[in-house]
Amino acid sequence: MRPRHLTAAGIHDFINTALWAALAAATIYFVVMVIPAIPEARARWEARRIHEINEEYNYYCRNLGMGLGLPHHDECILNLQEFRTKVEQRIIAEDLP
Numbered sequence: 001m002r003p004r005h006l007t008a009a010g011i012h013d014f015i016n017t018a019l020w021a022a023l024a025a026a027t028i029y030f031v032v033m034v035i036p037a038i039p040e041a042r043a044r045w046e047a048r049r050i051h052e053i054n055e056e057y058n059y060y061c062r063n064l065g066m067g068l069g070l071p072h073h074d075e076c077i078l079n080l081q082e083f084r085t086k087v088e089q090r091i092i093a094e095d096l097p
Contacts, residue, residue: 057076057080058077061076064076
């Protein structure tokens with residue numbers, strides 16, 4: 001058996017094969033592990049966002065003297081929801097060309 005001599009072409013081919021194998025492994029990992037978890041991650045993010053917004057509403061209503069269980073609390077929450085919706089719509093409208 002004749003020993004292999006390292007040549008530039010041989011090294012190039014070896015590195016090229018290794019990089020393609022790494023890309024294939026990364027692609028398989030992404031398809032098997034990451035893509036299926038995206039909907040669950042988005043649901044967790046949305047639930048956390050809703051919770052944070054509700055905490056903000058309660059904070060502002062409490063500071064305005066309309067805390068949880070007090071008269072006008074529900075009205076305060078509805079007003080804050082309406083205000084947030086208008087601000088979000090304004091931001092979206094400003095971003096449109």
